[in-house]
Amino acid sequence: QNSYKFVVAGGGAGGIGTAAALKRIYGKDATVAVIEPSQTQYYQPLWTLVGAGAVDFETSSQPMEKMIPKGCDWLQTKVETFHPESNSVVTSDGDKISYENLIVALGLELRFDMVEGLPEALHTDGVCSNYSAQTVKDTWKCLQSFEGGNALFTLPITPIKCLGAPQKIMYLADDYFRKSGVRDKASIQFCSALGVIFGVKKYAQELSKICEKRDLNLNFRHNLVKVNAAQRTATFDILNADGVSTGETKTMEYDMIHVTPPMSAPPALRQSTSLTDSKGFLDVHQYTLQHKRYPNVFGLGDCVNTPNGKTAAAVAGQLGVVMNNLYAYIYGKSMNASYDGYTSCPLVTSYGKCILAEFDYNAQPLETMPLNQGKERYFSYLVKKDILPEIYWTGLMKGSWYGPGTIRRILHLGMSK
Ligand code: FAD
Secondary structure, three states: OOEEEEEEOHHHHHHHHHHHHHHHHOOOOOOEEEEEEOEEEEEHHHHHHHHOOOOOOOHHHHEEHOOOOOOOOOEEEEEEEHHHOEEEEOOOOOOEEEEEEEEOOOEEEEEEHHHHHHHHOOOOOOEOOOOOOOHHHHHHHHEEEEEEEEEEEOOOOOOOOOHHHHHHHHHHHHHHHHHHHHHHHEEEEEOOOOOOOOOOOHHHHHHHHHHHHHHHHHHHHEEEEEEEOOOOOEEEEEEEEOOOOOEEEEEEOOEEEEOOOOOEHHHHHHHHHHHHHOOOOEOOOOOOOOOOOOOOOEOOOOEEEOOEEEEEEHHHHHHHHHHHHHHHOOOOOOOOOOOOOEEEEEOOOOOOOOEEEEEEEOOEOOOOOOOOOOOOOOHHHHHHHHHHHHHHHHHHHHHOOOOOOOOOHHHOOOOOO
């Protein structure tokens, strides 16, 4: 079969959630294809804890075969290019797949290649990254073998998924080094291309206090451009307040370095400019999530150009909006659902503590629980470690979790947005 009512591009958080919801809403007669090349699906948010040795890598994955919702066709291939003018996509097998409606959820491409020397440096002593399935286990090895010296944690200038993850692993490393008795021999450096520790004031204030108290050094406007594994050095481009290079560079020695790689929109999108903005991201209306030029195309997740924090939590908030507005579009009704930019970032600050940031497009807190989530709490750590993975596998991946909005309004007795 090469013609479907719905084609879903990508089988990650957004794609599988979408396919499951489509099957539930439109029933067995609606044809749905999921185009996804991978054999395995990962719950990536757990990788922060995998890197810190707090949970096993295996608990973060499921076979893709099990994830594809019943009744959907799994096309195990890649979208090579999109052709929205003819309502079709071409796959890397050369097949043309036509659709009535297209939902794009391709995530982000990790760009280790954008840092000179980094691809070669991966898997060498002291170099690790929680961001990929291939490198996350190296982080735990790095923490265990660290005997003191410089520990660097980087954050690039490009858009990335989970903006908090580059610093979460620093807090966990600090905690681990205290337990393993090497902390007084360590200098911990957070090297971020951005100018603030976090984009939401309420949480940024708490995190700054934690960094000060625990002697975690903050180096802002530092963008990693080169890693020399032989000499164990990392070179940073120093940026100005607009994020532009000043031409100045700084080289630091490392005994371990946790790299958050630059990221970009996936190649299939970058090569299909009729669907993207100038940066290669899917060009959708930020409130309706409908494509700006092709009304039968919707998008969600990391690959869309909405200005929210790119997380699985955001995917849940977007899924309900896409389902409601797609339905309205198909039946010629007005689209009433609006995405408020909801995203969440459980900022794990040690083994057993977490600040549970939740906020909207305006960087205003939008907390689910009627207590101050800006404080470090054990309960928030349990939410991150045990409750959210369960919600992901049994709620979002079944297409039935649209985020905590309703729970939030009930817990706040109707006083919250
Ligand atoms: P993905 O889940 O990445 O899925 C994209 C899919 O598209 C992949 O399966 C890929 O194989 C497929 N694909 C790519 N190209 C093609 C193609 N050409 N054709 C077909 N398929 C293609 N989120 C949180 O909510 N909370 C957290 O605490 C958190 N922490 C994180 C920590 C780390 C270390 C990482 C890496 C991520 C974290 N996230 C967190 C982010 C979260 O995992 C992502 O935001 C979420 O997975 C986005 O879903 P998505 O569907 O857009 O992309």
